[in-house]
Amino acid sequence: xxxxxxxxxxxxxxxxxxxxxxxxxxxxxxxxxxxxxxxxxxxxxxxxxxxxxxxxxxxxxxxxxxxxxxxxxxxxxxxxxxxxxxxxxxxxxxxxxxxxxxxxxxxxxxxxxxxxxxxxxxxxxxxxxxxxxxxxxxxxxxxxxxxxxxxxxxxxxxxxxxxxxxxxxxxxxxxxxxxxxxxxxxxxxxxxxxxxxxxxxxxxxxxxxxxxxxxxxxxxxxxxxxxxxxxxxxxxxxxxxxxxxxxxxxxxxxxx
Amino acid sequence: xxxxxxxxxxxxxxxxxxxxxxxxxxxxxxxxxxxxxxxxxxxxxxxxxxxxxxxxxxxxxxxxxxxxxxxxxxxxxxxxxxxxxxxxxxxxxxxxxxxxxxxxxxxxxxxxxxxxxxxxxxxxxxxxxxxxxxxxxxxxxxxxxxxxxxxxxxxxxxxxxxxxxxxxxxxxxxxxxxxxxxxxxxxxxxxxxxxxxxxxxxxxxxxxxxxxxxxxxxxxxxxxxxxxxxxxxxxxxxxxxxxxxxxxxxxxxxxxxxxxxxxxxxxxxxxxxxxxxxxxxxxxxxxxxxxxxxxxxxxxxxxxxxxx
Numbered sequence: 079x080x081x082x083x084x085x086x087x088x089x090x091x092x093x094x095x096x097x098x099x100x101x102x103x104x105x106x107x108x109x110x111x112x113x114x115x116x117x118x119x120x121x122x123x124x125x126x127x128x129x130x131x132x133x134x135x136x137x138x139x140x141x142x143x144x145x146x147x148x149x150x151x152x153x154x155x156x157x158x159x160x161x162x163x164x165x166x167x168x169x170x171x172x173x174x175x176x177x178x179x180x181x182x183x184x185x186x187x188x189x190x191x192x193x194x195x196x197x198x199x200x201x202x203x204x205x206x207x208x209x210x211x212x213x214x215x216x217x218x219x220x221x222x223x224x225x226x227x228x229x230x231x232x233x234x235x236x237x238x239x240x241x242x243x244x245x246x247x248x249x250x251x252x253x254x255x256x257x258x259x260x261x262x263x264x265x266x267x268x269x270x271x272x273x274x275x276x277x278x279x280x281x282x283x284x285x286x287x288x289x290x291x292x293x294x295x296x297x298x299x300x301x302x303x304x305x306x307x308x309x310x311x312x313x314x315x316x317x318x319x320x321x322x323x324x325x326x327x328x329x330x331x332x333x334x
Numbered sequence: 335x336x337x338x339x340x341x342x343x344x345x346x347x348x349x350x351x352x353x354x355x356x357x358x359x360x361x362x363x364x365x366x367x368x369x370x371x372x373x374x375x376x377x378x379x380x381x382x383x384x385x386x387x388x389x390x391x392x393x394x395x396x397x398x399x400x401x402x403x404x405x406x407x408x409x410x411x412x413x414x415x416x417x418x419x420x421x422x423x424x425x426x427x428x429x430x431x432x433x434x435x436x437x438x439x440x441x442x443x444x445x446x447x448x449x450x451x452x453x454x455x456x457x458x459x460x461x462x463x464x465x466x467x468x469x470x471x472x473x474x475x476x477x478x479x480x481x482x483x484x485x486x487x488x489x490x491x492x493x494x495x496x497x498x499x500x501x502x503x504x505x506x507x508x509x510x511x512x513x514x515x516x517x518x519x520x521x522x523x524x525x526x527x528x529x530x531x532x533x534x535x536x537x538x539x540x541x542x543x544x545x546x547x548x549x550x551x552x553x554x555x556x557x558x559x560x561x562x563x564x565x566x567x568x569x570x571x572x573x574x575x576x577x578x579x580x581x582x583x584x585x586x587x588x589x590x591x592x593x594x595x596x597x598x599x600x601x602x603x604x605x606x607x608x609x610x611x612x613x614x615x616x617x618x619x620x621x622x623x624x625x626x627x628x629x630x631x632x633x634x635x636x637x638x639x640x641x642x
Contacts, residue, residue, distance in 0.1 A: 079438070079439060081434060081435050081438045081439075082424060082427070082431075082435055085427065085431060089426075161420070161421075161422055162422050162423075162424060163391060163422070164391060164416065164418040164420075164422035165422045165423070165424075165435075167389075167390065167391055168389060168391075168411050168414070168415075168416045169408075169411055169439045169440070170408055170409050170410070170411040170412040170439070170440065171408050171411075171439075172408045173408075175408070333386070333391065333392040333393060334386055334391035334392060
């Protein structure tokens with residue numbers, strides 16, 4: 079049931095791993111060429127306590143590696159709908175079981191991608207001699223959860239948007255990031271409380287809203303002032319579950 | 335006391351409407367265990383729609399489908415294999431990946447059987463599907479279908495793209511499976527294949543089943559008087575009123591009368607119109623098919639002949 083999706087995920091993870099190894103290699107190469115002179119500076123920065131915060135480190139990785147993987151995998155059901163339903167739906171499993179298996183495998187793939195990203199990111203910090211602090215602010219746990227949940231919520235939104243599509247799923251992949259960013263930016267425009275309330279309501283369904291973060295080394299503007307980590311955690315979890323449910327409902331109603 | 339056997343596949347009143355188009359219109363047939371049932375029809379007759387509705391790939395607008403007396407549920411697919419008309423394989427996956435997918439999905443997957451089928455069709459399973467020819471892709475789909483030793487096989491144009499040798503293999507596989515108790519529902523544009531393999535047929539036209547029955551009984555039921563004339567075949571009014579004549583087709587110089595019995599009398603009637611040649615034939619399945627759906631095709635052919 080999940081084998082085909084696992085092959086897809088494995089293939090993507092292989093490409094991601096190769097890309098990350100290449101990135102780490104490039105960083106090491108350029109650091110060897112140009113970075114040796116600034117090594118003393120880095121040592122001084124570390125000694126003076128200018129360390130990368132853990133949330134900055136984790137959040138950046140989850141957004142990039144997890145978000146990228148979620149964007150690619152998010153059209154899994156749509157790709158089945160592009161000429162493969164006769165294989166997918168003639169197995170001894172219900173459509174709900176099949177869709178759930180696909181999404182769980184994809185979720186595992188996203189989690190592995192984030193771990194790979196964290197490994198590569200950590201290597202880069204080692205090469206650049208930039209220590210990462212393992213401590214955080216008072217909301218550290220909540221912030222970790224929201225950044226950890228973001229890729230799954232992002233995946234859920236894409237899978238819900240694309241589950242019914244047959245051929246145009248790549249358009250969803252191409253547009254989802256710009257549209258989400260534009261929606262966040264639109265909310266920032268000072269056009270009065272009505273506008274702000276409207277865009278705030280629209281952005282409730284935008285996972286980017288919930289990763290607004292202001293840290294020492296990382297600032298992500300979400301738009302709605304959703305700075306409460308707990309609220310963001312709950313909202314992202316709801317988006318994840320809701321997106322999966324919506325995608326499954328659409329999948330159940332499709333015809334080959 | 336005789337007990338009536340439950341059909342392995344039972345389709346009753348199946349109707350599928352897409353917008354204003356009735357793709358399948360009150361389709362009904364029943365297939366007994368171990369039977370090979372051929373579904374014939376022109377393009378767009380509703381065969382694939384019938385298959386899709388029967389297998390839950392599309393939602394019927396009306397009607398019921400039962401497999402071995404039960405409505406379709408996902409677990410039944412452990413006993414059912416389907417080969418769609420249009421290749422549904424994953425282009426980026428290899429043949430081996432597809433067989434592994436089948437193995438992991440069906441408890442009944444038989445690795446030895448799969449290997450025997452691979453040997454029969456002789457294609458490279460290490461290649462990605464997109465690198466295989468259309469015929470090799472069909473062979474892979476058939477290997478996946480037969481490797482689980484299903485009780486029910488639904489094959490939509492199973493020989494599509496295969497060379498004549500492999501087409502023969504497919505027929506042999508179907509006959510062999512039916513001999514082992516499997517029930518087979520298949521469609522094909524190649525009437526000769528249907529005639530060779532099927533024991534029962536249904537002919538669909540414009541969404542409806544226009545004729546169904548035992549192949550031998552259908553063939554024995556009618557004869558064809560075929561006459562060729564110097565010019566256009568004449569209209570013989572007496573034929574239209576003759577109770578033995580079921581249907582008359584005129585196609586350029588050729589006149590065919592489909593008769594239930596009393597062949598000699600009809601032949602004499604046509605002979606009186608001085609044809610160049612005249613013969614009385616047993617009907618084959620192609621005659622039966624064309625007689626069932628022939629209005630459109632014969633008028634189109636007549637128009638073609640007039641214009642050329």
